[in-house]
Amino acid sequence: SQTIHQWPATLVQPVGSPLSLECTVEGTSNPNLYWYRQAAGRGLQLLFYSVGIGQISSEVPQNLSASRPQDRQFILSSKKLLLSDSGFYLCAWSKQVDEQYFGPGTRLTVT
Amino acid sequence: GEDVEQSLFLSVREGDSSVINCTYTDSSSTYLYWYKQEPGAGLQLLTYIFSNMDMKQDQRLTVLLNKKDKHLSLRIADTQTGDSAIYFCAERGGSYIPTFGRGTSLIVHP
Numbered sequence: 437s438q439t440i441h442q443w444p445a446t447l448v449q450p451v452g453s454p455l456s457l458e459c460t461v462e463g464t465s466n467p468n469l470y471w472y473r474q475a476a477g478r479g480l481q482l483l484f485y486s487v488g489i490g491q492i493s494s495e496v497p498q499n500l501s502a503s504r505p506q507d508r509q510f511i512l513s514s515k516k517l518l519l520s521d522s523g524f525y526l527c528a529w530s531k532q533v534d535e536q537y538f539g540p541g542t543r544l545t546v547t
Numbered sequence: 548g549e550d551v552e553q554s555l556f557l558s559v560r561e562g563d564s565s566v567i568n569c570t571y572t573d574s575s576s577t578y579l580y581w582y583k584q585e586p587g588a589g590l591q592l593l594t595y596i597f598s599n600m601d602m603k604q605d606q607r608l609t610v611l612l613n614k615k616d617k618h619l620s621l622r623i624a625d626t627q628t629g630d631s632a633i634y635f636c637a638e639r640g641g642s643y644i645p646t647f648g649r650g651t652s653l654i655v656h657p
Contacts, residue, residue: 442589468643479647479648479649479650480590480635480647482644485643485644487643495644526589526590528589528590530643532643533577533578533639533641533642533643535578535580535592535595536580536590536592536645537592538582538589538590538591539589540588540589541587541588541589543587
């Protein structure tokens with residue numbers, strides 16, 4: 437069966453520091469991968485999605501970036517965090533246009 | 548662009564039925580989903596329905612789709628305290644990217 441992992445689960449970082457969040461999927465190949473942010477208002481904001489290695493689409497311009505160095509690995513990064521980057525970051529995968537499956541999330545607090 | 552609307556809160560008594568409603572604007576929606584999010588956790592897919600269906604039942608869950616009115620509902624029978632969570636409605640047409648509602652907080656009280 438397929439599983440999706442995210443780490444770390446919780447992160448507290450100062451403003452201006454770098455960020456690296458990792459997401460990996462097991463039990464499937466060539467998944468579509470997604471990064472979402474969920475702020476205090478609870479809605480999901482799509483940040484990036486990828487349909488293959490090295491293929492990243494950005495939905496919202498900001499100081500975050502994403503990379504997909506391997507088929508089942510998706511990384512969310514920032515060179516300098518802002519206070520507004522605080523939130524709950526969710527990774528998800530899907531097979532083409534099928535339903536999405538979400539990871540457990542990373543709670544990021546920027547201080 | 549596409550939009551999905553949900554009420555923000557629903558409060559029910561334990562043992563009653565809960566009905567969470569959702570409306571969407573995309574007339575080309577092919578798949579409609581319900582997700583559940585418990586505190587501090589990711590979203591869990593509860594059920595989904597294809598646009599050529601009117602109803603889908605899965606144990607205590609019943610999904611009704613009115614495609615003419617672009618209205619989707621999730622009914623939870625015999626609601627329990629463990630059903631307290633945020634429920635997200637989502638729709639997808641032919642693209643990879645679904646559109647999510649803002650979520651409905653279901654509060655179950657004794």
